Amino acid sequence: MFDSNLHIKLVKQIIFAFFLIIIFPYFGAAQSQEVVAKKGDGIYRLLNRNGLSYSENLDSFIELNKAQLGKDNMLIAGKRYKLPDSNIKVEKIASAKTPVKASGKIVKYKIFGKKYENVEITSNELKGATYYLMAGHGGPDPGAVGMYNGTQVCEDEYAYDVTIRLARDLIEKGATVYMITIDKNDGIRDESLLKIDKDEVCYPSLKIPLNQNRRLRQRTDAVNKLYGKNKKGYHRMIAIHVDSRSRGENIDVFFYHDKRSKTGKKAAKILQSTFQEKYNQHQPGRGYKGTVSTRNLYVVKNTYPVAIYIELANMNHPRDIKRLVVPDNRQAVANWLAEGLIVDFETNK
Numbered sequence: 001m002f003d004s005n006l007h008i009k010l011v012k013q014i015i016f017a018f019f020l021i022i023i024f025p026y027f028g029a030a031q032s033q034e035v036v037a038k039k040g041d042g043i044y045r046l047l048n049r050n051g052l053s054y055s056e057n058l059d060s061f062i063e064l065n066k067a068q069l070g071k072d073n074m075l076i077a078g079k080r081y082k083l084p085d086s087n088i089k090v091e092k093i094a095s096a097k098t099p100v101k102a103s104g105k106i107v108k109y110k111i112f113g114k115k116y117e118n119v120e121i122t123s124n125e126l127k128g129a130t131y132y133l134m135a136g137h138g139g140p141d142p143g144a145v146g147m148y149n150g151t152q153v154c155e156d157e158y159a160y161d162v163t164i165r166l167a168r169d170l171i172e173k174g175a176t177v178y179m180i181t182i183d184k185n186d187g188i189r190d191e192s193l194l195k196i197d198k199d200e201v202c203y204p205s206l207k208i209p210l211n212q213n214r215r216l217r218q219r220t221d222a223v224n225k226l227y228g229k230n231k232k233g234y235h236r237m238i239a240i241h242v243d244s245r246s247r248g249e250n251i252d253v254f255f256y257h258d259k260r261s262k263t264g265k266k267a268a269k270i271l272q273s274t275f276q277e278k279y280n281q282h283q284p285g286r287g288y289k290g291t292v293s294t295r296n297l298y299v300v301k302n303t304y305p306v307a308i309y310i311e312l313a314n315m316n317h318p319r320d321i322k323r324l325v326v327p328d329n330r331q332a333v334a335n336w337l338a339e340g341l342i343v344d345f346e347t348n349k
Helices: 003-023 027-033 043-049 054-068 155-172 212-229 262-282 298-302 319-323 329-349
Strands: 034-037 081-082 105-108 118-121 129-135 144-146 151-154 176-179 236-243 254-257 292-294 306-314
Touching: 003 054, 034 144, 043 298, 054 081, 105 329, 118 155, 129 155, 129 329, 144 319, 151 319, 155 176, 155 236, 155 306, 155 329, 212 298, 236 329, 254 262, 262 292, 262 306, 262 329, 298 306, 306 319, 319 329
Parallel strands: 129 176, 129 236, 236 306, 254 292
Antiparallel strands: 034 081, 105 118, 144 151, 254 306
8 A cells, every 4th residue: 555644755855855955066075175184183194084095185185285284284283174086086296106007098197298298008018117206406406507599508407307208208108107306387398498497396395405415315215205115116216417517528328326236237237228229220320428337426325226317418518408408309318218217127027
């Protein structure tokens, strides 16, 4: 027998539920959009307590709450903080970690700029490889300074552009990449004369100090903390710089490694051989004189992963500068580095 009273109750419940949906469409979301920081909270603890991945949501959290954060992005107890939308895949600005289950997948990374932000994963040949990419100088320190056609050119801008191009190349092959020096505004730039700025930061979003020792310690700590989270597998720290020598000294791309590291020496030799092959292929008869040697460099000696330190050119030599100011040349250098790193990975994984 049909219960008319039950029918009326069901209709009332449906109407009431519909009313809530129409009148309060964001009722549920509003309760979880903001949270109050407790004493002792850091971003990691706050995100973790609310079911959000720290690595995937750190940059979005900082962007949403930058006006409410203290020094070095510290949380202030009692303040309200917005949580990133967990239903939206957040692009990690500093950590370019990509899913590599299948090639052909396109992943968006705003750090590469509008033109290059959509990255197609073309292969899995670097699956299991982790890279920490450190462009030289940045922030208050421009590094080596030269002149090109009457315009000032700075090491940090060109080292960064090659580094970020290398990051994209490695991601395309399925690698996990961490940018240690980060410029969230520049992206990959195709101009010859790169605008000079001082807004670079150290991973994840730390202000770069002017003092050289503090700057080097800061970057080394960033690499070592990341490495400490997952020591297994293949890891490489790549530092990219531009040298400063006399105007008459023409140099080729060359490499340093830690004197204690046989693996670092082997990796540097592979990169050197790759450049030799490329010059023989593209500029037969030119010759290539890039060297591999040891040097007592702080970041090479003190970072835990195998480290390779690369000098791209002499900022003061007219022909060397063309290796930097021509965008296709910067891309070629990045491509050749990536090819050498693939060989290194295949022989060491």
